[in-house]
Amino acid sequence: MKILVELPSWLGDAVMATPALENLFNRWPEAEITVTGSSLSIEALRAHPRITRCVTDRTKEGGWRPLQVYRLARELGPHDLAISFRSHLYSRLLLAWTGSAKRFLYRRIDSAAPAGESPHQVRRYVDFINALSGSDDSAGPLRLDWPTDKYERPTLGINPGASYGSAKRWYPEKFAELGAALASRFDLVIFGGPGELEIAADIEKELRRKGVENLSNLAGRTRIPELCSAIGGLDLFVTGDSGPMHIAAAYRVPTVAIFGPTKWWETSQWKNPYGRIVRHDLDCAPCMKRSCPLKHHKCMREIGSEEVLATIEELLQSEEFDS
Template structure:
């Protein structure tokens, strides 16, 4: 049989589907599997040995999207089962236009952690009512010569999720005698990563590498997988670290930590402030104070690091 899967748009959401995908693939052992999604989502998942075909959805970029979706669907063709982890109107159209007989679209009406929600969706397809296990990625694990700390200051969703560059730098300087340091980030985070690099180097620190904007998704996964410690905001790379059980301190502000925290990482800790206004789930601070992030100090994060290694 042929199975078509549309992945979430965002990297972190895609990584959080991986437990559900493992259960799905186990239930359909002989299926020929096709995935479709954004560039980042397909790059994260396509290393899975069960995946036969990969399509990147560029239907928003040129021309009339409805026409583009129709053409893409006809190129993909019919599958016995087609499912989407997105609830978007165009996702429904895409599955419909493929001519697939059985179509399932994520509704968002499930409760719990996002990983549990994705598993509940897959349970409606398999009828097995399984529980989610560990997250699973299939990229190789980079080997470092010395203990290595990764810091990830970016957050694609919006500025409200970002901790401050000077605080990341303060933490990195404090830990530089124990770890080599790598700064991660996507193309949109090159400037903030450069700022952090400059702040660190002003303290005479030289065991530092800035990889912001310089890695593919596969290289990013491999580099994070081999870390001894990761300090990050609520972001896609945070979930990559969870999949490889990298010791992690995650700084949370306006987002729902009970729904998007690291899944099943025994060495993962959250640093957050329990304010009346949080979690607001806004891209930018609606009251212009950003207290949920401002109140988190470098000392708070360093104390969490100490807890992980105590």
């Protein structure tokens, strides 16, 4: 049997889809699996032993997109089962143009949540696979298969970026205050993508101004496999709601995540016993906006470094951490 899977485009969503993928792979254990998707999602999951073939979707990079989608579909070819974790028109066209016998496009299923609430995104993906396979599988932990780095000393990772927008970002001076307070116990590593070089540089500059020298800045210098390995080997991670947060959850890294404008119950770390959230209840939050529509950004601005530090201390002293 041949199965085609179009992965979610965002890094964090791709990682959150891994429990659903595990259920899919277990449902058809002998199937040949082809995955396609953005370079971010493909590189994150490429190391999985059940994936036979990876094809990066470059249909946005140039030319008339419908034609590019058609060419990708012909490259992928027909499969016995074609599944997309996306609901975009181009995903529908992609699956149809492969000529695959059975095709399923993602749609939100909120049946697992109490009335008036919404489930975690991991559960949505698992419900989607359950619906098409006729099963009732539960949602297991996140999974990534890249090996983890080994650090010489206890190491704290700082991830200030969030690709969704500025509203999800905590402030560089607060990250620096936090890092300086922990630098005597941890070496520091700053993470960030190509679009986050400035905020990472601001944090590094402020830390060095405070006399912190045991730090490195990896912003813009890691490919996705390297990012997974580097985060997976950390002893502690501080981050916003972001793709790297879900990478940390997949490796069960002790993590404190700072949430502001997004729905923490939908995108928090899935089944990470060492995960903690810092957030404030405000009438305007979660607004789900890329930038603060009220211009005050209180959901993040009012979270102080001392509050995050207290949550870290609680985590390091907890029974979950000791076990």
